[in-house]
Amino acid sequence: MINYTKKFKFFNVHERWFQYHFNWKDAFSMVRLLHLKEKSNQFIPAIRNTTHTVELNLEPEINAIFSSFSNTIKQEIKKSKAEGVICTFNNHNIEFFVSFYNEFAQAKNIYTTNVERINEMKDFFYISYAQLNDEVLVAHSYLVDPKMKIVRLFHSANRRLDASIDSKLIGRANKCLTFEDILHFKNLGIETMDFGGYANNTTNKSLKGINDFKLAFGGKVVECINYDSIFYFIVKNVFEIFKKRKTNK
Numbered sequence: 001m002i003n004y005t006k007k008f009k010f011f012n013v014h015e016r017w018f019q020y021h022f023n024w025k026d027a028f029s030m031v032r033l034l035h036l037k038e039k040s041n042q043f044i045p046a047i048r049n050t051t052h053t054v055e056l057n058l059e060p061e062i063n064a065i066f067s068s069f070s071n072t073i074k075q076e077i078k079k080s081k082a083e084g085v086i087c088t089f090n091n092h093n094i095e096f097f098v099s100f101y102n103e104f105a106q107a108k109n110i111y112t113t114n115v116e117r118i119n120e121m122k123d124f125f126y127i128s129y130a131q132l133n134d135e136v137l138v139a140h141s142y143l144v145d146p147k148m149k150i151v152r153l154f155h156s157a158n159r160r161l162d163a164s165i166d167s168k169l170i171g172r173a174n175k176c177l178t179f180e181d182i183l184h185f186k187n188l189g190i191e192t193m194d195f196g197g198y199a200n201n202t203t204n205k206s207l208k209g210i211n212d213f214k215l216a217f218g219g220k221v222v223e224c225i226n227y228d229s230i231f232y233f234i235v236k237n238v239f240e241i242f243k244k245r246k247t248n249k
Contacts, residue, residue: 002145005045006120009239013232018148020227022043031229035194037148046227053152054195054211056219058186065182068218073175080130080176083169085137089128094118097127100139104157113155125154128184131175137165137173140181144190151185153196178217195219 001016013030027045035053058065066074070204094115102112118125121143130138140156160170182193195214198221199207215221228236 001147002111002121002143004124007198008232008236011235017143017152018145018150021036026229027231030232030235031227032230032232033227035152035224035226037150040071045171046229047233049226049228050219051224051226052198052200054159054198054217054219055222056182056184056193056195056217057191058193059191060185062183066179067220069129069179070216070218073179074176074217076172077179080169080172083132083172085130085132086171087128087130087177087219088222089124090124090217091125091127091185094127095140100136101155104159104161107161119190121154125181126151128181130173130180131171137170138177140177142181142185142186144185146189149189149191150194151190151192152194176181182217193219205246 001019003014005012005014007013008030011030013032014026015032015034017034020033020036020038022044024045032045033044033046035051056065069077098113098115098118105112118141124143124145126142126144128140128142129136135157138158139155140153140157141152143154144151156174158170158174159165160167160174162170185193195217198214199210200221202208202211
C-alpha cells in the first residue's frame with residue numbers, strides 16, 4: 001500500500017492507494033482512499049466515488065507488450081531512438097523536476113507542484129526523463145507500490161509548447177519515454193501500469209487526445225473505486241464553496 005501524508009490548507013490529509021485495512025479512527029480523520037484494488041465486504045464509513053483509468057498488464061513478455069501498441073506508437077518509438085533520445089530515471093534533483101513541471105503546468109493552466117509535496121511521497125516517488133543532447137524534453141513521475149506491484153503515472157510534462165523545439169520531436173520522445181518506463185518497471189517486477197486516469201465520456205478534444213494516447217499502448221479502461229472520509233469531504237467542499245464565491249466577486 002502507498003501511504004503518505006500531505007498538507008491541505010491547515011490540515012494533514014492521509015492518502016492511501018490500492019489497498020486499505022479498515023480503522024474506525026479514519027472516519028474522524030482527513031483520509032482519502034484511492035483506486036482500491038481488493039474487493040471487500042468491510043463497511044467503509046466514507047463517501048464513495050468512481051473514476052476511471054487505463055491499465056496495462058506488464059506480465060507478458062516485453063515483445064508481446066510492444067506488439068500490443070498501435071503501429072503509430074511503435075514507429076515513433078523507433079524513430080525517437082534513432083534520433084538519439086535517451087531515457088533515464090533520476091530522483092536526485094527534485095528542484096529541477098519541480099521547475100520543469102511547473103513551467104509546463106502554468107502554460108497549460110493546471111495545478112503546479114512543489115518540493116515539499118513531492119518529499120511527502122518520496123518513499124514511493126520515481127522520476128524519469130527523455131533527453132536529447134543533454135537537454136530534457138519530457139519528464140514523468142510515478143507512484144510505485146512494490147507490494148501490490150502497481151505503478152501509477154502521477155505527473156507528465158514536456159516542452160511541446162516551446163516554439164524553439166519541434167513539437168513532433170517532443171511527441172516522439174514522450175512515447176519513447178513511456179515505453180522505457182514500461183520496460184523499467186516490468187524489470188522491477190511490477191505487474192500493472194496505471195496511466196494516471198481516463199476522462200470517461202468526455203467531450204473535451206484535448207482530453208480525448210490524452211485518452212487516445214494512453215489507449216494506444218494497449219491498455220484497457222478500468223474503474224477506480226475511491227473514498228473520501230466524511231470529515232475530508234466536508235472540509236474540501238467548504239473550501240470549494242468559498243473559492244467559487246471569491247472567484248465570482
